[in-house]
Amino acid sequence: MKRVIPYSHQLLKETIHPGDIVVDATMGNGHDTLLLSQLVGETGTVYAFDIQKQALKETEQRLFAHNQPQRQLILDSHANILNHLSPEHHHQITAAIFNLGYLPGSDKSIITTPDSTIEAVTHLITHLKIGGLIILVVYHGHPGGDEERDQLISSLASLDQKEFDVLRYGFINQKNHPPFILAIKKKPRK
Numbered sequence: 336m337k338r339v340i341p342y343s344h345q346l347l348k349e350t351i352h353p354g355d356i357v358v359d360a361t362m363g364n365g366h367d368t369l370l371l372s373q374l375v376g377e378t379g380t381v382y383a384f385d386i387q388k389q390a391l392k393e394t395e396q397r398l399f400a401h402n403q404p405q406r407q408l409i410l411d412s413h414a415n416i417l418n419h420l421s422p423e424h425h426h427q428i429t430a431a432i433f434n435l436g437y438l439p440g441s442d443k444s445i446i447t448t449p450d451s452t453i454e455a456v457t458h459l460i461t462h463l464k465i466g467g468l469i470i471l472v473v474y475h476g477h478p479g480g481d482e483e484r485d486q487l488i489s490s491l492a493s494l495d496q497k498e499f500d501v502l503r504y505g506f507i508n509q510k511n512h513p514p515f516i517l518a519i520k521k522k523p524r525k
């Protein structure tokens with residue numbers, strides 16, 4: 336059985352093709368931004384968000400070290416995505432990924448919050464292509480994590496099953512609040 340992070344990457348690899356438009360909603364140290372960049376290639380577009388300058392610096396260095404082109408590294412909340420999305424990319428997003436919680440090795444008080452996460456997901460859902468995918472890796476062991484987890488689950492559970500598949504994937508016998516995946520896939524219209 337795949338662990339949570341490898342499984343999130345598998346889902347991204349199955350969904351993203353060269354030239355696609357994708358979003359890293361929580362850039363952090365840039366591991367996901369790097370994967371997204373490699374998957375979309377030279378002709379694709381990556382929008383990556385974080386509210387900490389350090390994340391942009393780390394990610395820029397990581398992309399450079401892996402010979403990736405410069406990407407749109409945006410110092411702003413993912414909730415403000417519509418202020419940054421080019422009009423030609425409206426309704427054209429193939430995939431987005433969130434890693435919720437705080438950046439390991441950094442300020443643990445800077446965490447993702449229910450309101451901004453749900454606002455970002457709502458905008459992304461609107462601008463997702465048919466067949467597109469949003470992945471949230473939910474870390475919930477820190478203060479505030481349980482609130483974000485519960486609000487998110489309740490919000491995603493209300494998505495119309497005719498339009499979206501919503502998956503929860505994780506291990507239920509691991510200690511210490513194991514992370515899990517919530518994945519939203521936009522279904523073709525019938």
Ligand code: SAM
Nearest residue numbers: 361362363364365366367385412413434438447
């Ligand atoms: N995927 C990252 C990586 O590869 O290193 C790890 C992400 S870390 C778990 C969560 C990140 O979300 C932190 O860097 C934090 O600054 C960022 N964050 C918190 N609130 C945010 C918001 N409203 N918009 C964008 N990023 C946010």
